[in-house]
Amino acid sequence: MNAKEKTVALLLTSLILVGTSIAQADEQSAIAAVESYEGQVLGIAKDVEGVRILIPAKTFEGRMLADEDLKVLSEIPKIVELDLKNAGIGDAGLAHLAGLTDLQRLHLEKTKVTDAGLQHLKGLSSLVYLNLYGTEVTDAGLEHLKPLKQLKNLYLWQTKVSEEAAKAFQAAMEVAGNESLEINLGWEKELLSKARLAALKEQRLALEASEAEGTTEVTLVEDPDFKTHIMPIFAERCVDCHGEEKQKAKLRLDSYEAVMKGTPDGPVVIAGDLIGSHLFQVITLPPGDDDLMPPKGDPLTEIQVGLIRNWINKGAKPEAEVVVVTTEKPSENKESGVFHEYVLPILMDRCADCHGEDKQKAKLRLDSLAATLKGAGDEAIVVPGKPEESSLYTRIVLPADHDDRMPPKGDVLTKAQTDLIKLWIASGAE
Numbered sequence: 316m317n318a319k320e321k322t323v324a325l326l327l328t329s330l331i332l333v334g335t336s337i338a339q340a341d342e343q344s345a346i347a348a349v350e351s352y353e354g355q356v357l358g359i360a361k362d363v364e365g366v367r368i369l370i371p372a373k374t375f376e377g378r379m380l381a382d383e384d385l386k387v388l389s390e391i392p393k394i395v396e397l398d399l400k401n402a403g404i405g406d407a408g409l410a411h412l413a414g415l416t417d418l419q420r421l422h423l424e425k426t427k428v429t430d431a432g433l434q435h436l437k438g439l440s441s442l443v444y445l446n447l448y449g450t451e452v453t454d455a456g457l458e459h460l461k462p463l464k465q466l467k468n469l470y471l472w473q474t475k476v477s478e479e480a481a482k483a484f485q486a487a488m489e490v491a492g493n494e495s496l497e498i499n500l501g502w503e504k505e506l507l508s509k510a511r512l513a514a515l516k517e518q519r520l521a522l523e524a525s526e527a528e529g530t531t532e533v534t535l536v537e538d539p540d541f542k543t544h545i546m547p548i549f550a551e552r553c554v555d556c557h558g559e560e561k562q563k564a565k566l567r568l569d570s571y572e573a574v575m576k577g578t579p580d581g582p583v584v585i586a587g588d589l590i591g592s593h594l595f596q597v598i599t600l601p602p603g604d605d606d607l608m609p610p611k612g613d614p615l616t617e618i619q620v621g622l623i624r625n626w627i628n629k630g631a632k633p634e635a636e637v638v639v640v641t642t643e644k645p646s647e648n649k650e651s652g653v654f655h656e657y658v659l660p661i662l663m664d665r666c667a668d669c670h671g672e673d674k675q676k677a678k679l680r681l682d683s684l685a686a687t688l689k690g691a692g693d694e695a696i697v698v699p700g701k702p703e704e705s706s707l708y709t710r711i712v713l714p715a716d717h718d719d720r721m722p723p724k725g726d727v728l729t730k731a732q733t734d735l736i737k738l739w740i741a742s743g744a745e
Contacts, residue, residue: 445468662682667682679696
């Protein structure tokens, strides 16, 4: 290399160093700006590239977050998760997110976002989670989300999106190759993906096969006890990576205290809040999802997921009074299967007085699988695979004071009971 070439090389190196220095300075300045209005820029986990950014609705001084405050985000590389819930930002604020192509999770709950703002999200090709709860988004806004081929969880509670439009959008995404998209329109209006339905059916078949071999005795508990029902699941499937010897993501699941402590980034279990409980979200992802836990072996069984769900719903307590729905295994000459094991006991306890052998209101019997599938006269009350179209399910989740709520007398069915009926229908009603 001659003197001239050396000079050119030195100049290029200097320019690169200067550029890098400027970029780093811009990044630190942007992070400082986020922190100046009480935002947080957090690492994901050890050896995992990317950051999570949580921005509150108000700054330290009480000033409401403005759309222009989001402009600094473009200077922070590899933002993987962005939480803007409850902030007063609107469509103009979303324009500053258009370049965040690494973004995977976006919280926009109770913001001022409308259909027009969603067009700025078209290029977020890595997005898998989008929460629009409590926004003014309508059916028309879904059109802007069709380019998001990786989207797996879309929350539309208390928006202006109709159930029909949500179903059509999910169907269109399936045609485009995305069979993992799940849309939640509320606690009792969840559009499960094809992948989830297939997994539920596989779990049910595996459960039935295991019972037929006499290798398991399944107990569903409405109010699980952590030590008796939850800790054995973690001990069997989780503590190899989240125990005393190894703590991936700095998380331990080998004691109640450790589970509730969560990670340095926050709790993974929030009592009574399934959506806010990251642990529950990652064990219920569709098969094949990179974030599904546990990452090795089969997914947790339907019963294991149900126990963890019930435990969180009941307050994630260290101890609980155990209320068993059913523990009796069917004998060889009894009918067996998910319906007879879990659904029929609920119907016999709460429905058969009016819809059984002695009395059949509305010409409906609910004391056997055949009678339940037959329905009321010529009207089916169960549409296999579609709980939201099955009146057996939609009427048991109506408000307690609704005229059409079933059963009409006594307490409403528990969340665990309605979830069992929903999962039975969703997985084929067999």
